[in-house]
Amino acid sequence: xxxxxxxxxxxxxxNPKYGSNNDPSAKPSEVLKLVxxxxxxxxxxxxxxxxxxxxxxxxxxxxxxxxxxxxxxxxNKPSYITGYDCITCLDVLEHIPYNRxxxxxxxxxxxxxxxxxxxIALRKASQLLPNGSNAHLIVEDxxxxxxxxxxxxxxxxxxxxxxxxxHSWLFAIQKKSSRLDYF
Numbered sequence: 625x626x627x628x629x630x631x632x633x634x635x636x637x638x639n640p641k642y643g644s645n646n647d648p649s650a651k652p653s654e655v656l657k658l659v660x661x662x663x664x665x666x667x668x669x670x671x672x673x674x675x676x677x678x679x680x681x682x683x684x685x686x687x688x689x690x691x692x693x694x695x696x697x698x699x700n701k702p703s704y705i706t707g708y709d710c711i712t713c714l715d716v717l718e719h720i721p722y723n724r725x726x727x728x729x730x731x732x733x734x735x736x737x738x739x740x741x742x743x744i745a746l747r748k749a750s751q752l753l754p755n756g757s758n759a760h761l762i763v764e765d766x767x768x769x770x771x772x773x774x775x776x777x778x779x780x781x782x783x784x785x786x787x788x789x790x791h792s793w794l795f796a797i798q799k800k801s802s803r804l805d806y807f
Contacts, residue, residue, distance in 0.1 A: 635759070642673070643673025667709075668735060669712045673715075713742050725772060741796050
């Protein structure tokens with residue numbers, strides 16, 4: 625079981641709560657507010673885990689689809705031409721190996737959404753992978769992540785929504801031609 629995705633598949637199977645979005649700063653009701661404030665109608669939850677946000681948004685009149693390569697139900701990756709106006713990627717990036725993060729960010733950018741909401745943990749996880757390593761494969765500060773995001777989305781504006789040092793950073797990126805409303 626060398627593939628990191630296989631590690632997460634096993635956790636999802638063994639732990640029913642894993643991938644259920646338990647970070648208060650990225651809880652579904654807060655994400656719904658951001659999505660509606662920014663007039664988003666078609667959302668892709670990239671790295672959706674068990675699909676809690678997908679179900680929540682769909683139940684609140686926002687069309688949402690999910691993708692997660694570690695969850696059978698959400699294994700099929702949507703086409704880039706699907707037309708999402710918003711991508712959410714909450715508590716995902718820190719689970720990607722350093723040598724894959726640029727590829728994943730480029731993949732998200734390929735959807736060309738008007739806005740993307742990220743929530744990134746800036747600390748180690750309480751969960752360990754089956755191989756014994758921490759589930760947060762990348763533990764870096766906000767500045768490190770800012771540089772990664774800026775490099776992947778050079779023509780976008782990065783807007784901090786909430787920042788808890790040594791805990792998490794919830795932020796949005798927007799196309800410079802878009803106008804987003806956060807408050």
